[in-house]
Amino acid sequence: MDITPETVAEAVNKVASVRGKGTLPNMMAFGRALKHLGVKVSLSQLIDASRSADLVDIAERGDFRALLRANLISQKEDFAVFDMLFDCFWREQSYERVPMETMDIQGTPTESNAPEGGDEEGGVEEAASEAIANENLPLENLDEFAVPTYSAQELMNRKDFSEMGTEESRAIARAILLIATKIATQISRRKKIGRKGPVIDPRATMRRSMKFGGEVIEMSHRKRRIKKTKVVLLCDVSGSMDCYSRFLIQFMYGLQNELWGVETFVFSTSLSRITHLIRTKNIIDALDKISGTILGWSGGTNIGRSLHTFNRNFAPSMVTHRTVVVIISDGWDRGDVTLLEKEMQDIKRRAKKIIWLNPLLASENYEPLCKGMQAALPYLDMFLSVHNVNSLVALGRTLEKMVA
Amino acid sequence: MDPKQLTIEKVQEILLTEKYVCDRQLATVVYLSLVMGKPLLLEGEAGVGKTEIAKVLSKVLGARLIRLQCYEGLDASTALYEWNYPKQMLHIKLEEIEHGDKKKVETEIFTQDYLVKRPLLDAIQSDDVNPPVLLIDEIDRADMEFEAFLLEVLSDFQITIPELGTVTAKHRPYVFLTSNRTREIHDALKRRCLYHWIEYPTFDKEYEIITTKFPEVETKMAQQICAFMQKVREMNFYKRPGVAETLDWASALIALNRKQLDDKSVIETMGCVFKYREDLTHLREQVENRQFSLDQLLRTSPELVS
Numbered sequence: 001m002d003i004t005p006e007t008v009a010e011a012v013n014k015v016a017s018v019r020g021k022g023t024l025p026n027m028m029a030f031g032r033a034l035k036h037l038g039v040k041v042s043l044s045q046l047i048d049a050s051r052s053a054d055l056v057d058i059a060e061r062g063d064f065r066a067l068l069r070a071n072l073i074s075q076k077e078d079f080a081v082f083d084m085l086f087d088c089f090w091r092e093q094s095y096e097r098v099p100m101e102t103m104d105i106q107g108t109p110t111e112s113n114a115p116e117g118g119d120e121e122g123g124v125e126e127a128a129s130e131a132i133a134n135e136n137l138p139l140e141n142l143d144e145f146a147v148p149t150y151s152a153q154e155l156m157n158r159k160d161f162s163e164m165g166t167e168e169s170r171a172i173a174r175a176i177l178l179i180a181t182k183i184a185t186q187i188s189r190r191k192k193i194g195r196k197g198p199v200i201d202p203r204a205t206m207r208r209s210m211k212f213g214g215e216v217i218e219m220s221h222r223k224r225r226i227k228k229t230k231v232v233l234l235c236d237v238s239g240s241m242d243c244y245s246r247f248l249i250q251f252m253y254g255l256q257n258e259l260w261g262v263e264t265f266v267f268s269t270s271l272s273r274i275t276h277l278i279r280t281k282n283i284i285d286a287l288d289k290i291s292g293t294i295l296g297w298s299g300g301t302n303i304g305r306s307l308h309t310f311n312r313n314f315a316p317s318m319v320t321h322r323t324v325v326v327i328i329s330d331g332w333d334r335g336d337v338t339l340l341e342k343e344m345q346d347i348k349r350r351a352k353k354i355i356w357l358n359p360l361l362a363s364e365n366y367e368p369l370c371k372g373m374q375a376a377l378p379y380l381d382m383f384l385s386v387h388n389v390n391s392l393v394a395l396g397r398t399l400e401k402m403v404a
Numbered sequence: 405m406d407p408k409q410l411t412i413e414k415v416q417e418i419l420l421t422e423k424y425v426c427d428r429q430l431a432t433v434v435y436l437s438l439v440m441g442k443p444l445l446l447e448g449e450a451g452v453g454k455t456e457i458a459k460v461l462s463k464v465l466g467a468r469l470i471r472l473q474c475y476e477g478l479d480a481s482t483a484l485y486e487w488n489y490p491k492q493m494l495h496i497k498l499e500e501i502e503h504g505d506k507k508k509v510e511t512e513i514f515t516q517d518y519l520v521k522r523p524l525l526d527a528i529q530s531d532d533v534n535p536p537v538l539l540i541d542e543i544d545r546a547d548m549e550f551e552a553f554l555l556e557v558l559s560d561f562q563i564t565i566p567e568l569g570t571v572t573a574k575h576r577p578y579v580f581l582t583s584n585r586t587r588e589i590h591d592a593l594k595r596r597c598l599y600h601w602i603e604y605p606t607f608d609k610e611y612e613i614i615t616t617k618f619p620e621v622e623t624k625m626a627q628q629i630c631a632f633m634q635k636v637r638e639m640n641f642y643k644r645p646g647v648a649e650t651l652d653w654a655s656a657l658i659a660l661n662r663k664q665l666d667d668k669s670v671i672e673t674m675g676c677v678f679k680y681r682e683d684l685t686h687l688r689e690q691v692e693n694r695q696f697s698l699d700q701l702l703r704t705s706p707e708l709v710s
Contacts, residue, residue, distance in 0.1 A: 040591065042595050044595060044596075045595055048440065048442065051440070052436050052439075052440050055435075055436060055439050055440070056412065056432065056435075056436070062428060062429070063412060063428070063432050066428070066429045066432035066433060067432060067436060069599075070432070070433040070436060070437075070444075070598040070599055070600055071436075071598060073599060074445070074591070074594035074595070074597070074599045075588075075594075075599070076447065076601040079601070215493075215497060216493060217490055217493055217494070218490060219489050219490075257588075276642050276643075293640060
C-alpha cells in the first residue's frame with residue numbers, strides 16, 4: 001500500500017469513533033490506525049506503551065514520539081509511516097487534551113483487537129500456497145511472450161523499475177519466502193544433530209575410556225560434519241531477458257534475504273556484484289539502488305566474458321565444493337563460444353553443482369539449440385525452467401534436496 | 405543505581421561520563437527499557453555503537469556485564485546450562501569406592517555444584533546487588549530455533565531445569581539485543597522488545613563523539629574527518645564505515661601528528677576506514693580520476709563553510 005497524507009488522514013478518520021478521553025482509548029485508536037496502514041501492532045505492545053506513558057513527560061512531544069515508536073514499531077521501514085501518522089493523529093487539540101490518568105488495563109476495549117491472536121503465524125504460508133495453487137498467475141503472460149533476440153550493441157541505459165505490479169511481486173515474494181524457509185529450516189535441523197549436544201557416541205566413549213583403565217570419564221559425542229551449502233546466483237539481465245527482469249529481481253532479492261550465504265551477480269556484457277545492493281529489507285530501496293548503479297541493463301549479452309570476470313575475481317573465494325552455482329539465462333550469446341565453454345569448465349571444477357535456469361525451457365517447442373546454451377549443457381547438473389510461481393516451487397524442492 | 409531515580413536527561417548524562425554520546429531519542433528508549441524492565445532490540449549498521457551502549461551502561465550502573473555472543477549453531481547447552489558430566493562421573497566413581505548410598509548419590513550429582521552456568525542462566529540466577537546487564541550480541545547470527553528458545557527466557561525471565569526445577573530471576577537483568585540485520589528477527593521476539601534503529605551519526609553528533617573521545621584533537625581536523633566520513637557514507641562502497649572506523653582513523657591521525665587532512669595522509673591511513681580491497685581500490689581510483697577531491701570536499705562541505 002502506498003502511504004500518502006490522504007491515506008493517513010483516512011486511517012485517522014476511520015478510528016475517530018473509538019477515540020475518547022484518556023490515554024488508553026486514544027492509544028488503542030492509534031494502534032488500530034497503524035494497523036489500517038499495514039503496520040503490525042500487537043495488544044501487548046499497546047498495553048506496554050500505555051503503561052510506559054507516565055514514565056516520560058508526554059508534553060514533550062519528541063519524547064512521547066520516541067516512547068510510542070520504541071514500543072509499537074519493530075522495524076526501521078515502518079518509521080516513516082509511523083511519523084506521518086503520529087503527526088496527523090496527535091494533533092494540537094487532541095494531543096493537548098489527553099489527560100494522563102492511571103491506566104486501567106482491565107478496561108481495555110477488547111473488541112477493538114478482535115483480529116489479534118495466532119492468525120498471523122499461519123498467514124504467510126496460507127497465502128503462499130494460495131499463490132501456488134493459482135497456477136496461471138499473471139506473472140508471465142505467455143500471450144505476450146516476446147520473441148527472444150539478442151541485441152548487438154551495448155545499450156547502456158538505466159532501467160526504470162516503476163512498472164512492477166505490486167500484486168504480482170507480492171505473490172512471488174510469498175512463494176520465495178516459503179521456499180527459503182523450507183531450505184533454511186532444513187539446514188539448521190541438520191546442524192542440530194551435528195552439534196556436540198545430547199547424542200552420545202557409545203563406541204567412541206568406550207574407546208576413549210581405555211586410557212582411564214576402562215572407566216568412563218570423558219564422553220564422546222557424535223558429530224556429523226556440518227554441510228553448509230552456499231548459493232551463488234548469476235543472473236542474465238540482457239535485452240533478451242527483459243520480460244523476466246522484474247521477476248528475476250524479485251527472485252534474487254527474495255532468495256538472498258531469506259537464506260544465508262547467498263551471493264548475487266548480474267551480467268549482460270559485463271558482470272556486477274549486487275549482493276550488497278539488495279541486502280536491504282525494502283525491495284523498493286533495492287530497486288532504486290540497482291537501477292542507479294548497474295549500467296548495461298537490457299543491453300547485449302556476453303556470457304563467456306561475464307563468466308570469465310566471475311572466475312577471475314570472485315570464484316576463488318566464493319565458489320567451493322559446497323557452493324551451488326545458479327545461472328539464470330536464456331543462453332542467447334553474442335560472445336565467444338569457446339571462452340564460454342572454458343569458463344563453464346572452470347566453474348564446474350570448483351563448484352558442487354551448477355544449475356541453469358532457462359525461462360524459455362517452458363515453451364513447448366524450445367530446444368537448447370543456440371550455440372551458447374549448447375556449449376554450456378555438458379557442464380550442467382540441472383537444467384530447469386523458471387518462468388512462473390510453479391517453477392519456483394520446483395526449484396525450491398531441488399535446492400532443498402541439494403542442501404540436505 | 406536505582407533505575408527509578410533516572411530521567412532521560414540523567415541517562416544522557418551518565419552515558420557521557422563514560423564518553424558515550426547519545427541523542428535524546430536513544431536516551432529515551434534506553435530509559436524506558438531500564439524502567440519498564442523490557443528488553444531493548446537495537447538495530448543499525450555495523451559500527452554505530454550498538455554493543456558499546458550495553459557495555460557502557462553496565463559500567464555506569466555498576467552492574468555486571470554478561471555477554472552472549474551469538475553464532476550459527478548456538479544452542480541451549482552453550483547459552484543456558486550444561487551438566488558437568490566428567491565431574492558427575494568422578495563423583496559416582498568415588499562413591500563407588502567408598503560404597504556410598506545409591507539414592508544419595510543420585511540426588512547429589514544433580515545439584516548446583518554440578519551445573520555449568522552459561523550466560524542466560526548466569527544472568528537470571530545472579531545474586532549481585534545490581535541486576536546484571538545481559539547483552540545478547542548479534543542475534544541475527546543465531547538460528548531461528550534459538551530465537552524461539554529466547555522467547556521463554558525474555559518474557560518470563562525464568563528457566564526450567566528438569567532435574568532442579570524452575571529458576572526465576574530475583575531481579576530482572578537489563579537485556580540488550582543487537583542485530584546487524586543480516587536476516588529478519590521473528591515478530592514474536594520483536595514484540596517482546598522495545599525497538600530502536602541507530603542511524604549513522606549526523607555531522608554534529610560525530611564531531612561531538614570525536615572530541616569527547618579525543619579531547620586533544622585539533623578542531624579543524626575533527627571537522628574535516630567528520631565531513632569526509634559524511635561524504636564517504638553517501639558514496640557507493642561495499643562496506644560503509646561506521647563510527648568505530650571514524651574513531652580508529654582519528655586516533656591514527658593523532659598518533660601521526662597530523663594537524664589537518666590532505667590527499668597523502670588520507671591515502672596512507674585509509675586502512676583504518678575501509679576494510680575491503682575493492683573499497684580501497686575504488687577510493688584510490690576515485691582520487692586519481694579526480695572524481696573525488698578532498699580539496700573540493702573540504703571547501704564545499706556545508707558544515708565546514710559555516
